[in-house]
Amino acid sequence: MLALxxxxxxxxxxxxxxxxxEPREADIAWRMSSQPDRALPQLAGTPFLxxxxxxxxxxxxxxxxxxDSAAAxxxxxxxxxxxxxxxxxxxxxxxxxxAVPALIAALVAASxxxxxxxxxxxxxxxxxxxxxxxxxxxxxxxxxxxxxAAKAGGYALLHLGAALGFMAKSAPGWLVPGLTLLTxxxxxxxxxxxxxxxxxxxxxxxxxxxxxxxxxVARSAHGTEALRTLFWxxxxxRFTQLSxxxxxxxxxxxxxxxxxxxxxxxxxxxxWTLVVAAALVRAWTRxxxxxxxxxxxxxxLCSCVPFLVLLSAAATARDIYAAPALLGCGLLAGxxxxxxxxxxxxxxxxxxxxxxxxxxxxxxxxxxxxxxxxAAGLGAPLVYNLAALGVLxxxxxxxxxxxxxxxxxxIPRSLAWSxxxxxxxxxxxxxxxxxxxxxxxxxxxxAARIHSDTAQQSLALLDPDETTLAMLDHGFATSGTVLASxxxxxxxxxxxxxxxxxxxxRVLVLLPGHARGALTEFLARVYPFAAPGDGxxxxxxxxxxxxxxARYELPQGRRYALLxxxxxx
Numbered sequence: 001m002l003a004l005x006x007x008x009x010x011x012x013x014x015x016x017x018x019x020x021x022e023p024r025e026a027d028i029a030w031r032m033s034s035q036p037d038r039a040l041p042q043l044a045g046t047p048f049l050x051x052x053x054x055x056x057x058x059x060x061x062x063x064x065x066x067x068d069s070a071a072a073x074x075x076x077x078x079x080x081x082x083x084x085x086x087x088x089x090x091x092x093x094x095x096x097x098x099a100v101p102a103l104i105a106a107l108v109a110a111s112x113x114x115x116x117x118x119x120x121x122x123x124x125x126x127x128x129x130x131x132x133x134x135x136x137x138x139x140x141x142x143x144x145x146x147x148x149a150a151k152a153g154g155y156a157l158l159h160l161g162a163a164l165g166f167m168a169k170s171a172p173g174w175l176v177p178g179l180t181l182l183t184x185x186x187x188x189x190x191x192x193x194x195x196x197x198x199x200x201x202x203x204x205x206x207x208x209x210x211x212x213x214x215x216x217v218a219r220s221a222h223g224t225e226a227l228r229t230l231f232w233x234x235x236x237x238r239f240t241q242l243s244x245x246x247x248x249x250x251x252x253x254x255x256x257x258x259x260x261x262x263x264x265x266x267x268x269x270x271x272w273t274l275v276v277a278a279a280l281v282r283a284w285t286r287x288x289x290x291x292x293x294x295x296x297x298x299x300x301l302c303s304c305v306p307f308l309v310l311l312s313a314a315a316t317a318r319d320i321y322a323a324p325a326l327l328g329c330g331l332l333a334g335x336x337x338x339x340x341x342x343x344x345x346x347x348x349x350x351x352x353x354x355x356x357x358x359x360x361x362x363x364x365x366x367x368x369x370x371x372x373x374x375a376a377g378l379g380a381p382l383v384y385n386l387a388a389l390g391v392l393x394x395x396x397x398x399x400x401x402x403x404x405x406x407x408x409x410x411i412p413r414s415l416a417w418s419x420x421x422x423x424x425x426x427x428x429x430x431x432x433x434x435x436x437x438x439x440x441x442x443x444x445x446x447a448a449r450i451h452s453d454t455a456q457q458s459l460a461l462l463d464p465d466e467t468t469l470a471m472l473d474h475g476f477a478t479s480g481t482v483l484a485s486x487x488x489x490x491x492x493x494x495x496x497x498x499x500x501x502x503x504x505x506r507v508l509v510l511l512p513g514h515a516r517g518a519l520t521e522f523l524a525r526v527y528p529f530a531a532p533g534d535g536x537x538x539x540x541x542x543x544x545x546x547x548x549x550a551r552y553e554l555p556q557g558r559r560y561a562l563l564x565x566x567x568x569x
Contacts, residue, residue, distance in 0.1 A: 011119070014434055015437070018441045025073070027469075040053065052166065054167035056124075058076035080127050092335075104333055104334045105331050109133075115327075123320070124168045131168055138159070142199065162206065255316070283300070307324060349409070352414045356402045360399055362426075373433065391428045443467070446554060461480045498546070506549075508562055514556055
């Protein structure tokens with residue numbers, strides 16, 4: 001916990017709400033903190049039926065207790081991160097790994113790029129990751145325990161984690177532990193395990209956790225449609241396009257391609273890519289061994305590979321969907337670290353030393369980012385340049401110890417020092433980089449200006465995305481009617497709104513691209529950037545269908561245009 005705390009604290013509590021997703025999640029949590037019926041989350045006052053409500057209950061409770069802020073909304077993430085890391089560490093210890101390799105397993109599983117992003121991001125995936133980690137720990141303890149109370153207790157932990165994961169993000173909470181256990185049982189031909197009562201006794205626990213919420217949803221207005229959306233559209237719709245016109249079409253965004261997750265996996269695992277690669281090479285020989293250690297290798301493989309294969313068949317793909325598979329990658333890293341210490345191979349030392357180089361390159365990237373921000377005038381040059389040197393010095397010191405441990409053959413200690421170098425570099429750089437990014441992501445300031453400018457007017461939003469709806473609703477409850485242009489086209493939708501509401505009518509349109517800022521102006525000296533156009537808003541203004549009366553922009557961030565009826569001829 002001490003090793004991971006700096007990463008968690010700087011990522012969760014030292015920044016504002018960032019796109020994608022966080023403004024939407026913050027609005028839902030803000031609504032949940034005060035809405036009387038908490039069965040279904042709400043986005044801008046409309047039921048949000050993509051996910052169950054557990055993470056929104058937690059974030060809403062934190063907002064009610066500590067006030068409406070990004071830090072308060074993310075406060076439960078610290079609990080999720082602690083639970084997930086402890087569960088992975090406990091699982092590694094249950095596999096009879098010594099303390100340091102178990103520590104490596106937890107560090108890799110919690111600090112790999114995508115897992116870390118999920119842990120600090122305001123989204124249900126953080127809660128899902130914690131539930132999956134607990135479920136995997138329960139699956140291992142139940143599988144290895146003697147029949148009776150010990151086995152029932154282990155599997156009860158499996159069901160508790162699966163229930164929490166389901167209440168956070170639906171089916172993945174079941175899929176990750178279920179695929180792991182079923183694949184391992186089939187691999188080892190332990191079919192009798194499927195007939196044990198202990199495996200199913202914990203279903204009562206799941207019913208106690210999930211059942212009351214399902215009953216509450218069923219009793220709500222349009223409960224049948226809500227349940228269909230939650231349990232059918234949001235699960236099956238991730239894999240194929242549904243014929244129902246009312247079902248959300250997930251196949252049109254975040255397109256998946258064959259092998260996408262496998263090709264991107266090295267990026268998800270940074271800075272531990274080479275460590276997991278070496279562990280997979282070692283697993284090729286260890287997975288066929290008999291006994292507990294062979295089962296541990298097989299369990300680690302089963303906890304990541306089948307889920308990645310299943311994701312590859314989905315119609316939609318995002319890097320965060322693969323985060324639960326990184327739990328198994330952490331276990332592989334811990335098993336490899338201990339195996340490499342006991343039975344070293346030529347490639348093991350190379351993987352450890354190459355990880356030192358990779359962490360050093362990342363630290364250099366952080367230092368370069370600080371220097372670039374200073375050169376662009378986004379921070380005090382002396383402070384930012386000194387911080388860049390500090391990042392390099394701190395990382396170099398820790399990585400020097402990592403090299404020494406790697407050359408002596410102590411692979412686990414080398415990885416621990418590599419983590420120290422990575423954490424130092426990231427935290428030192430983040431203290432100065434995050435405030436700059438916050439200025440680029442300050443959607444609340446845009447929403448305040450739009451709310452003030454349109455308070456006495458009839459506002460419509462032309463084809464708004466969820467972020468636009470959320471930023472106008474969160475804290476402002478800005479009243480705006482959504483205009484959908486899919487059927488009649490943008491001009492017909494805008495003409496109809498202006499005709500119905502007269503000279504006080506206004507239409508807000510999200511402009512394409514990002515606004516220019518100090519950073520792009522500085523980089524334009526080397527590579528000129530094409531100025532983004534005005535998209536639909538520009539077309540409507542040029543055609544005479546509307547007059548562009550105001551622009552709202554954030555440097556390096558979002559751009560909006562406010563349209564009014566054209567001047568009388």
